[in-house]
Structure formats: structure tokens, C-alpha cells
Amino acid sequence: MKLFYTPGACSIGIHLLLEEIGKPFELIAVKLAEGAHLQPAFKAVNPKSKVPALVRDDGSVITEFQAIALWLALTNPAANLLPADPEALTRGLEIMEYSIATQHMHAFSRMFNPRKYAQHEADYDTVRAQGRAMAEAGFEVLNAALAGKDYAAGASLSIFDAALFYVEFWGASRMGMTLPANCAAHFARMKARPAVARALATEGLA
Numbered sequence: 373m374k375l376f377y378t379p380g381a382c383s384i385g386i387h388l389l390l391e392e393i394g395k396p397f398e399l400i401a402v403k404l405a406e407g408a409h410l411q412p413a414f415k416a417v418n419p420k421s422k423v424p425a426l427v428r429d430d431g432s433v434i435t436e437f438q439a440i441a442l443w444l445a446l447t448n449p450a451a452n453l454l455p456a457d458p459e460a461l462t463r464g465l466e467i468m469e470y471s472i473a474t475q476h477m478h479a480f481s482r483m484f485n486p487r488k489y490a491q492h493e494a495d496y497d498t499v500r501a502q503g504r505a506m507a508e509a510g511f512e513v514l515n516a517a518l519a520g521k522d523y524a525a526g527a528s529l530s531i532f533d534a535a536l537f538y539v540e541f542w543g544a545s546r547m548g549m550t551l552p553a554n555c556a557a558h559f560a561r562m563k564a565r566p567a568v569a570r571a572l573a574t575e576g577l578a
Contacts, residue, residue: 373397374427376417378404379575382476383424384541385534386440387575391567392529393448399574437472441531455525464525464532467517470510471535479506480542507543511555518554522561529565537562545577 375390375397377383381404390397402408402423409421418425418435426434426443434440445453455461482489482503486496514536518524524532540559543549551559562568572578 373429374400376400376402376414376423376425376427377575378402378409378423380541380546380577381423382437382472382535382538384571384575384577385437385538386424386426386444388537388562388565388568388571389441389444389453389531389534391570392453392565393444393451395448437535438468441468441534445531452528453531455528455530457526460525463517464530467514467524468532468535470513470517471539475507475510475514475539479503479510480539480547482506483547504547504549507539507547507549511540511543511549511552515552515554518558521554523558533558533562537568541577 373390373395375383375386377387377399378401387399402414404423408414409423415421417427417433420435422435424435424437424440426440428434434443441453445451455464480503483500486499486503487493489499490496521527523529524536536555536558540551540555540562544551544556544559550556563572569578
């Protein structure tokens with residue numbers, strides 16, 4: 373397998389899942405800041421021009437974080453990355469969806485790329501501030517969802533934690549935000565996992 377990734381991007385979540393599974397894979401860096409995702413070489417892999425993208429051993433490609441994570445879990449059952457209990461599965465999926473669709477796509481997108489939301493550079497700081505406020509409010513939602521749990525779906529790691537981790541990483545490590553207690557504990561718990569530590573070190577983020 374080959375994972376097309378950008379250090380510190382949302383692809384870190386897929387990277388850590390691959391480390392947890394333990395099967396051989398190759399990392400191929402895509403330099404978003406240099407526009408590599410818009411070049412023909414990468415667009416031939418993923419016409420959507422974004423990471424992550426996973427090339428399977430048969431040469432076929434999976435895109436979109438949730439799809440890649442689900443495929444990895446279903447094809448590697450020994451890794452126990454999907455809970456069997458319907459309630460745990462549902463609650464974990466809630467956390468993953470909120471992390472990606474709200475925290476990533478609305479809150480952090482405003483902080484990282486304000487030009488998408490404002491025509492004039494003079495308004496960028498306002499957009500960033502809006503994004504930060506949204507992220508802070510979002511972490512309170514996630515904090516409540518983690519109450520009484522070590523991981524997103526309960527007592528053990530699942531694919532849902534990979535999505536939660538990367539937005540926690542963005543908040544705490546990239547934006548200097550103070551995570552609420554349950555999110556901070558989850559973030560620390562994730563960083564303490566050897567697979568996560570390897571992914572961070574490999575991407576130069578340790």
C-alpha cells in the first residue's frame with residue numbers, strides 16, 4: 373500500500389491507523405504548500421487534489437478519510453478498529469463525522485485558509501477569529517461526547533479516534549489552544565500509543 377500524505381494534515385489520522393495495523397506501507401509526501409496537489413502527477417492519483425489517498429496493492433485508489441479508514445478496519449479485523457456494539461459504533465461515528473465535517477471543514481478551514489471565506493485580506497483576521505471560536509465551541513461538544521470514555525467508541529481505539537486526534541493535534545499543537553479536559557486526556561492517551569508516536573516522528577511532528 374501507498375499513502376499519499378502531507379505532514380501534519382488530516383492524513384496523519386490514516387497514517388496512525390496504518391501504524392496500528394502493522395502491515396507494510398509506503399509514504400509519499402505531497403507538498404500542499406508548493407501546490408503539488410494541483411499538479412498532473414498527483415491528480416492522476418486523486419483528481420480531487422487532496423490528501424489522504426491510499427493506493428492499494430492492486431493499484432486501485434481510495435480517497436476520503438472516512439472511506440479509507442473504514443476499508444482499513446474491515447480488511448484488517450485483527451486490529452479491532454471497529455466496535456461490534458451498535459451503540460458504540462454509532463457514537464463513535466458521531467464523533468468522527470463532527471470532527472471532520474464541522475471542526476475540520478468549518479472551523480479549522482477558516483483558520484488555515486481565510487481567503488476561501490473573505491475577498492479582502494483586511495478581513496482575514498476576522499475570519500480566523502471566527503474559526504477559532506467555532507473550534508473552541510466544537511471541542512466543548514466533543515468533550516461532552518467523550519465523557520466517561522477513554523476513546524471515541526468506548527474503552528478501546530477505533531478508526532473514529534484517528535479523526536478526533538488530528539483535530540486535537542491541530543488545536544493543541546498547531547494553534548496553541550487549550551483543549552477541554554476530556555479532549556486533552558484523549559489527546560495525551562493517543563500520543564502515548566507507540567503507533568501514534570511513530571507516525572508523528574516519521575512526519576517530523578514529534
